[in-house]
Amino acid sequence: MPRPGQAWAIVPAAGYGTRFGGGLPKQYVEVAGMPLIAHALEALLSHPGVRGAMVALSADDPHWPGWDEIAGKPVLRCAGGESRADSVLAGLQALPEEVRADEFVLVHDAARPNLRHDDLGALLERGRNDPVGAILAAPVRDTLKRAGDDGGIDGTEPRERLWRALTPQLFRRLQLTRALEAARDAGIAVTDDAMAMERQGMRPLLVEGDEENFKITTPADLERFRFVLAQRGQDVRVGGG
Numbered sequence: 394m395p396r397p398g399q400a401w402a403i404v405p406a407a408g409y410g411t412r413f414g415g416g417l418p419k420q421y422v423e424v425a426g427m428p429l430i431a432h433a434l435e436a437l438l439s440h441p442g443v444r445g446a447m448v449a450l451s452a453d454d455p456h457w458p459g460w461d462e463i464a465g466k467p468v469l470r471c472a473g474g475e476s477r478a479d480s481v482l483a484g485l486q487a488l489p490e491e492v493r494a495d496e497f498v499l500v501h502d503a504a505r506p507n508l509r510h511d512d513l514g515a516l517l518e519r520g521r522n523d524p525v526g527a528i529l530a531a532p533v534r535d536t537l538k539r540a541g542d543d544g545g546i547d548g549t550e551p552r553e554r555l556w557r558a559l560t561p562q563l564f565r566r567l568q569l570t571r572a573l574e575a576a577r578d579a580g581i582a583v584t585d586d587a588m589a590m591e592r593q594g595m596r597p598l599l600v601e602g603d604e605e606n607f608k609i610t611t612p613a614d615l616e617r618f619r620f621v622l623a624q625r626g627q628d629v630r631v632g633g634g
């Protein structure tokens with residue numbers, strides 16, 4: 394049952410997992426008996442602050458299991474686009490009419506299966522009290538090197554005040570739509586939603602999130618996720634991938 398203040402989530406899931414490899418798009422690789430996208434959706438939709446999800450899929454995605462709801466919440470679908478930003482924009486435009494222009498919406502990668510409820514709660518609480526919105530992020534803790542063409546080190550980048558952007562990212566529906574449209578029209582490939590907002594001169598809030606909310610990009614990331622689940626004592630019946 395919808396509750397006041399719940400936020401819709403847009404889940405971009407129309408990627409092909411090129412860096413992951415294999416025949417199956419990585420969001421459908423099974424871990425602990427569920428495709429990765431199910432872990433991501435379950436973590437989102439089981440939180441009381443989330444109303445439902447709009448999943449942006451590749452057109453005619455043959456792998457989508459066809460869920461209409463998860464954790465008792467509606468799961469809607471739309472066709473994604475050529476880029477992640479295009480897919481997010483498609484999701485924003487496909488949201489139900491009930492979602493007002495000034496309402497906050499979450500954007501969360503299908504490839505991030507390990508979102509914690511306390512992080513999501515902090516993002517919703519603090520992001521809603523920010524004039525622009527907020528993103529989950531993690532401070533850079535390693536020394537950063539810039540690589541030369543020959544594989545040698547060209548230099549060390551100052552890491553003070555550097556953070557890695559995670560998801561979910563929380564913005565108002567119309568503001569994010571306009572920012573993504575502006576970036577698209579300017580031919581700028583934004584790699585996250587905050588970048589589109591920054592281009593408009595806005596400064597989203599950084600909310601520190603857990604390092605375990607990492608994105609599954611390569612097979613090594615999948616092994617890390619399996620290890621994390623094993624550590625949590627979950628049965629890891631590994632499928633393909």
Ligand SMILES: Nc1ccn([C@@H]2O[C@H](COP(=O)(O)OP(=O)(O)OP(=O)(O)O)[C@@H](O)[C@H]2O)c(=O)n1
Pocket residue numbers: 404405406407408409410411412413420449473474475476477478480481502503504505608609610
């Ligand atoms: N045209 C695209 C490209 C990506 N995504 C989604 O955006 C998220 C983050 O993208 P990434 O990790 O890069 O996934 P892929 O694009 O599938 O990976 P790769 O770049 O290795 O092909 C993923 O959930 C992916 O499905 C999307 O919805 N539409």
Ligand SMILES: C[C@](O)(CO)[C@H](O)COP(=O)(O)O
Pocket residue numbers: 477502557558559560584585586608
């Ligand atoms: C949105 C994101 O997950 C934030 O770190 C990241 O930018 C996605 O990048 P990708 O190359 O589309 O995976």
